[in-house]
Amino acid sequence: MAIPNRLQNTAKGMLNRARRLGLPVQGAERLGERLEPLAIKHLSRYVIPFVRRSGVHVNELEPGRVVCTMPLKGNVNHIGTMYAGALFTLAEFPGGPLMLATFGMKRFIPIVTALDLEFVKAAKTDVSVELTLTPDEAKRIEAETLAHGQAEFELRGELKDANGEVVARSRALYQMRPRRR
């Protein structure tokens, strides 16, 4: 899970510094809110070195939906197809940006409790995955987490090669918890 705490802290630090300098920060705060999704999209992969090294990329991000791509280059196995661990990272990592974009950065912490991967065929190109969370499911997760201190949910993904063929299927189980104040 890539929750850019460091990004958030960096942004907070910049705002605090601006306040100490007596600068008008209200505009900056509003700007920060507008830049947050953009920051998540472009910077979340830098938060976990293992993820950054893989070269995975967030293509599209909005509340309830994320699309990521793992390059074949640098991620081949001994027979030149995509290494299973790169497929795992592609299945796991996007859940972080998706939940940040859906629930915001401040209220909840998602914890991955299991991830099952089925390898369908060898991947000989870059591989992409789209993960979605319906508004109803997002509302249920939010309500249960607030009411009971936790909520369980799953994300299923189809990992597809450049020709649209499924190379792997993933099922990730998560537990959502409130962020400690």
Next chain:
Amino acid sequence: MAIPNRLQNTAKGMLNRARRLGLPVQGAERLGERLEPLAIKHLSRYVIPFVRRSGVHVNELEPGRVVCTMPLKGNVNHIGTMYAGALFTLAEFPGGPLMLATFGMKRFIPIVTALDLEFVKAAKTDVSVELTLTPDEAKRIEAETLAHGQAEFELRGELKDANGEVVARSRALYQMRPRRR
């Protein structure tokens, strides 16, 4: 799966060169057989760049048994514990060296068809895993692959931190096939 085809080819190339030069290669061939397990142990992780980048290490390797360790350093997530993808690589990669050490490098190709990971607790130290294959199970896999052209089997692992506590459990499904001549 880390099957060091390149290592094997390098060794073959060296022997062929020695033959062309008129050197006595029988000793080298015997030496090669003795060095093979050592080469697998020390070099298999270099075959897959993704695996090499993770820093995973083969500690012990013999027919039917492998022990590997994933360093925490370089593999932390956003909260400083081991990233799920590093745990996946630790669960998946050792199967390659194990099968090479058990069945040799020339006859079979194992293909991972699924890998399920359960995350039990956050890993705050290096993490190790031991995978084993009993002699009876190895014999069954060998006999079925030779008789039917394929055999299914599974490897289960407990990933443990430096205090011996289980941080994750893995279940990998494999299909063994004869290597094409």
